[in-house]
Every structure is written in structure tokens, then in C-alpha cells.
Amino acid sequence: MAEVTYLEAIREALVEEMDRDENVFCMGEDIGAYGGAFKVTEGLLGRFGESRVIDTPISEIGIVGAAAGAGHMGMRPVVEMQFIDFIANAYDILTNYVATARYRAFLPCPMVVRGPSGGYVRGGPFHSQNPEAGFIHTPGLKVVYPATAEDAKGLMKAAIRDDDCVLFFEHKYLYRRIKAEMPAGDHIVPIGKARVAREGKDVSIITYAAPVWKALEAADVVEKEDGLSVEVIDLRSLAPLDDDAIFATVRKTNRVLVLHEDTRTGGIAGEITARINESCFEWLDAPVLRVTAHDIPLPYAPQLEDFVLPQTSDIVRAVRRLAGY
Amino acid sequence: MANKKGGGKREGGSGTALIGNGRRSAATKAESPDSRFPISDSPRPSAGLTRDQKLDLYYWMRLTRTLEERLVALYRQTKVVGGLFRSLGQEADAVGSAFALERRDVLSPLIRNLGSMLVKGATPLEILRQYMAKGDSPTRGRELNIHFGDTDRGFIGQISPLGDMVPVMAGVTLTFRMRRQDRVGLVYVGDGATSTGAFHEGINFAAVQRLPLVVIVENNGYAYSTPIEKQTAARQFVDKAIGYGIPGAQADGNDVLAVYDVTRQAVDHARAGGGVTLIELMTYRRKGHAEHDNQSYVPAGEIDRWAAENDPINRYLGVIRESLGATEAEIAGIDARVAAEVDAATDEAERSPPPQPLDALVGVYADPPGERPLWFREGSDRAVDVNERAEGWGTWSSRTGSA
Numbered sequence: 001m002a003e004v005t006y007l008e009a010i011r012e013a014l015v016e017e018m019d020r021d022e023n024v025f026c027m028g029e030d031i032g033a034y035g036g037a038f039k040v041t042e043g044l045l046g047r048f049g050e051s052r053v054i055d056t057p058i059s060e061i062g063i064v065g066a067a068a069g070a071g072h073m074g075m076r077p078v079v080e081m082q083f084i085d086f087i088a089n090a091y092d093i094l095t096n097y098v099a100t101a102r103y104r105a106f107l108p109c110p111m112v113v114r115g116p117s118g119g120y121v122r123g124g125p126f127h128s129q130n131p132e133a134g135f136i137h138t139p140g141l142k143v144v145y146p147a148t149a150e151d152a153k154g155l156m157k158a159a160i161r162d163d164d165c166v167l168f169f170e171h172k173y174l175y176r177r178i179k180a181e182m183p184a185g186d187h188i189v190p191i192g193k194a195r196v197a198r199e200g201k202d203v204s205i206i207t208y209a210a211p212v213w214k215a216l217e218a219a220d221v222v223e224k225e226d227g228l229s230v231e232v233i234d235l236r237s238l239a240p241l242d243d244d245a246i247f248a249t250v251r252k253t254n255r256v257l258v259l260h261e262d263t264r265t266g267g268i269a270g271e272i273t274a275r276i277n278e279s280c281f282e283w284l285d286a287p288v289l290r291v292t293a294h295d296i297p298l299p300y301a302p303q304l305e306d307f308v309l310p311q312t313s314d315i316v317r318a319v320r321r322l323a324g325y
Numbered sequence: 326m327a328n329k330k331g332g333g334k335r336e337g338g339s340g341t342a343l344i345g346n347g348r349r350s351a352a353t354k355a356e357s358p359d360s361r362f363p364i365s366d367s368p369r370p371s372a373g374l375t376r377d378q379k380l381d382l383y384y385w386m387r388l389t390r391t392l393e394e395r396l397v398a399l400y401r402q403t404k405v406v407g408g409l410f411r412s413l414g415q416e417a418d419a420v421g422s423a424f425a426l427e428r429r430d431v432l433s434p435l436i437r438n439l440g441s442m443l444v445k446g447a448t449p450l451e452i453l454r455q456y457m458a459k460g461d462s463p464t465r466g467r468e469l470n471i472h473f474g475d476t477d478r479g480f481i482g483q484i485s486p487l488g489d490m491v492p493v494m495a496g497v498t499l500t501f502r503m504r505r506q507d508r509v510g511l512v513y514v515g516d517g518a519t520s521t522g523a524f525h526e527g528i529n530f531a532a533v534q535r536l537p538l539v540v541i542v543e544n545n546g547y548a549y550s551t552p553i554e555k556q557t558a559a560r561q562f563v564d565k566a567i568g569y570g571i572p573g574a575q576a577d578g579n580d581v582l583a584v585y586d587v588t589r590q591a592v593d594h595a596r597a598g599g600g601v602t603l604i605e606l607m608t609y610r611r612k613g614h615a616e617h618d619n620q621s622y623v624p625a626g627e628i629d630r631w632a633a634e635n636d637p638i639n640r641y642l643g644v645i646r647e648s649l650g651a652t653e654a655e656i657a658g659i660d661a662r663v664a665a666e667v668d669a670a671t672d673e674a675e676r677s678p679p680p681q682p683l684d685a686l687v688g689v690y691a692d693p694p695g696e697r698p699l700w701f702r703e704g705s706d707r708a709v710d711v712n713e714r715a716e717g718w719g720t721w722s723s724r725t726g727s728a
Contacts, residue, residue, distance in 0.1 A: 056533075059529065060526075061522055063492075063530075065491070065495065065526070066499055066527075069500070073496075089419075092523070102688060105473060105481075107474065107482070128420075163692065166637045169445065
């Protein structure tokens, strides 16, 4: 079987689920004839027609609200934020309306909100964001952020079949940079389960999305130069968090680095650190460290963006500090 | 904007006025023949209502008012644990519009639309339990006042952020169209909600997709304390229809038959594939935003004038006496039936139990269906062991707090 990119894997999932269930449909800006800003939905219009691949006005509130209403009536909409940065426009309707619907009104909202996320692509302040932390704070939403092509496909299929709203963050740096052969058959990756991306015994790096690859690079560096064995946990799902996987790696290595591309203050690393503190305090041989972006709107120039976002060398430095604590 | 100053009755006639014709730009699209509002010379739909149906309109308005009056009494006894929102003086717009829908159609009410929910099948018992935060209320004590729904009966629960229900109802009606169902949606907003982004995005999306949706703007003069002059520079809210390329109509919201007529025509238009209509119903909010609001911002005499000269129930009583020949005994019989229903519902609601605290932790997600209580909540020891205490976890015991 041929290898497919992270982007093509997402498209495969959409096509397979739309073939499987006629209630699945797509909405978004420029997703039809144009195939989406990054071409994730390319070809879908020709295959499924205008009634199931709907080009919308520039209206994130309208798109998300309409998805909720369709979800109430039994549909399974998949809506695209052209860049995930624009999900901020829909923050009210996602957090106040969608997230509360089942609890306050027994209204199902089976829907997926997906979009290109993340930096390292010279996208500047409004095409590079990682706003996931704002949503894991909201009960009622699920959040996934795959790092591999296999997980991109399997999580998308799981998200579409989930009976609640799933925010599906796609890392645009990974869209065409990574490839994999897709597992055969109906490939589903369950939401809420982390993955051990690399086994190790000295230090754990807990991370997700594009930084998983930087963590793996850093693990190679410290193995070669320091003889350190680093375990890398790819969370895959951010809400719900896989506490079992997090606590297991803490108990295994006793030294933990939490790594993410989002800014530091209020980022998910803080939550993970707090959970480790509450449940694994006595297993720690060193303070839990964070490597994150600086608390800065993401700048455009390569010299600035690379300085603000976490880099492999930052991770190496943090791992060495943990190992030597 | 006469409703702000006046208190005078509006013109009778069809009760509707054609405002704007939804003409599209000729540069991009030929004018479609059905882009004009279809109702101007059609007969009044209310002429087709039976005598019983017309008496039902009175029943629903009276039930709305009597139920709210009962809620005021319960509020003063502190049995309504939160705020109380009245629709006094607006009963006709809620009842007349909902009455224009078929059973299979779906509406989304706003806070002044208790009447539309009753017409759609919500019961006084549900309303009372909901306001009194009972465990067997429609939301099991999770949500306030009339914030609840039932898709089977055809009404969807609103939320407090205004305008949000417009895009949601766009999605509901999008589904009707995708499934080729003969169903129409109706969404209510107030004058204030027309200023929100959600209103704009929702109605524009629905208009572009020509969805079977009716959008009712209830112009009751105030959004909380803000008068309409501070809400919009538009001459009237119905003018906004032109900008969306959809038909618009304005009607006297205190004339229940006029409300029925204009809504029914828009519903028929939507059902026939004509797309969205914006209806502005002119009415007046005689009580404050909620029961706590002393309405200090209202000019002296304005409320009294509306109460004396333009009460929708009094006006309709005149209609049913004159044109239906309803007798005083007949009217008293309806009033007695309403009072008995509200009394019985009150007794039953008062007997309802409060929710159990642990119920709070169930139902945020389909999967997992519930949360375990956090360790610091008394009585949660077992849950701590199961949920939070990692395997092989240290020496400290959460159960005893000692080593």
C-alpha cells in the first residue's frame, strides 16, 4: 500500500466516513470548488455534491452554529476553520452553546471542528496559533491533535463517529512533511488514548502534535551524546487527557519534561504538571519542567519565529537538566 | 418606532406591511420571481381558522399570563430560586406566531416566548418545575427558567448569549432541506439581538442557502434598559431584510391574528422553497428585563398607556366577543380552565423533589457519561481511590488524612 501524507490521511478519513454514513457532511469557507485553503477537501465536491460539501460565507459563528443545529437533528457535520486561529470568532457558540448542549438540554452535538493549526511555517500572528488550551478548559468539548498520518486518519474517523463535539487540530507543518502507510481496514484511533512514540527509561517527554518530532530528534541527540534513554509520549488527545499514560511514564522514568508549541502561561503543560503533582508527587526525582513557546504573539520573521517557538536544542537542554538534577 | 412613544393601537387591515422586496443585485443575479414577499394580495390566513382555533388563541395567551402571574407569586415566596422573566403585553406575538407552525415544524423561543413554547407542547408543570429548580424539571435543575427544549415536540432550548439561536436554527433547517423534509424553522430574537454577530452570520448563511427559516424580531422597545434608538440607526428593524436579500414584513405584535397572518405567510413561503423571511413584530415590554428591574429608564406614563390602550389579551377579547360572538360565560369558562390547570400544576411542582447533588456530575458527554466527584468533596473517598490515586501511590492516605 502506498504511503500517504498527513493531509491525505485526513482526506481519506473524510471520504471513508462520508461514504459510510450519509449523515456526514462538510461545511466551510472555500472547501468546495477550491478544495480548501490547504486542499484537505480537494475532490470532495465532485464526489459528494454541493449538498454535502457546502461552501459557506465567511462566518465562523454561522458555520459552527449551523453545525450544532444539524447535529441536533441527527447529522454529523465536519466543519473547517480555514485557519484554526479564526476559531476565536466561534468561541462563544462553541463554549456557551455547543459544549453545554448535552448537559443543559439533552441536545446531542455530534460534530467535528477541524482546521490547520500551529507554527514553524512563517505564518505570522494569525496563521500560526495553537489555541487548544482555551478549549480543554471547557467541559463538554473534546480536543485531539495528531502528530502522525496514521493518527490523523484514525482520530478523524473516531471524531466523526463520536457523539459529542470534537475539535480536531491539524498541524499544518506536518501536512505534507510526513507520510505513512495507512493500516488496513477501518482504522480507528480511540479518543483519549496517548501513544508511546519512543520507549525510554531515564527521562520522559510528554508532548503532542509537531513537537513530537522535535522530541524524537532531541531523544536521538541525547542518546548519542549523553547516553540518555528518553521516553516520548504523544498525547494525541488533549481532552480527555490520558492520565494513565501520563502517570505510567512518570512512574517509569521519574523525570518529566512537558513540551508544547503553545505559549507557556495557561498552557496545557501547566495542567499536566498539576496532575502529576497531585497523583505522582512521590515518584518524582526532579521538578517537572516545561518547554513551550514564549508568551509572545507569534512573529513572522524566521529569526523571530524560531526564537519564540520551542526548538530541538531547547529540548536537549531541558532533558540534560532533568537528567542531572 | 411609534411603539416607543405611543401606546396607540396600530392600523388594522391585514396587519402586515410590505417593507422592501428583497431585490438582489442585478449585476450578479437576475431577479428571481419569488424574491418578493408573496403575501400582499393573498387572503388573510386567519380567515381559515375555525372558531375553536380562534378561541384556542385566547386560551394560550391567557395561560401564558396566568402562569406568569403564578410564577410572580412563587418568586415572592422565594420558591423561584433565580430570576423571573415576564412576557406581559407580548403574549400575542409568541402565541400567534407559534400557532402558524405545523406540529412537525421546529421553533427556537427567546425569553419572552413562553407562549410559543406552550403552544408547542411545553406544559405549565414543566415551566414551574424548571423555575423552581426541581430534580424532575426538564433540565433536572441544570438550567434556568424557560431555557429548555424538546426536539420531538419541536422546540429547541435557548441560551443566554443573544443571537446564537439564529445560526443554530439555520443548521436545523439545513437538515430539513438535506433530508427533503417538509418542515420549517422559526427563530425569535429581540430588538437587541439584531446587533450581534451571531444574528448577522446566521441569517446571512440561511439567506444564502435559501433555507426554510422564519426569523422574527420582536421589537418590544427595550433590550434590558437600552431603547431601540441606541440599538440601531436603522429606521426600523425590518429594513435589515433588504441587506440580506430576503423578504421582510412588519406586523402589529399585539394583534394575535395579525401575528398569525404574517407568520403563516412567511411559513408558507419557506415551505414552498422561498427561503428566509424577516418579520418585525411591534410590541411593548411592560415589565422589566426581569422581575428585579425597576424600569427607572422608562419615561413616565409609557407603561400605563400601553397597558390601558394596547393590551393584547384585552384587544383580542374584543375580537372574539364581536366577531366570534363569544359569550362571557364561554370566556369565563376558559379562564377557569386555565386557573385550574395552573393550580394543579403548581401543587404538583411544589411536591417535586430537588435534584441530588451527584446528579450534577452526569451528562456532559455521551462518553464518558459521568464524572467522579473530586477528592475534597465529602463522601468521595471511594472515588478518590478509584480515580485519582495512582497505583502504588505513596504513603499518604486520603481516607484518613494520616500516614
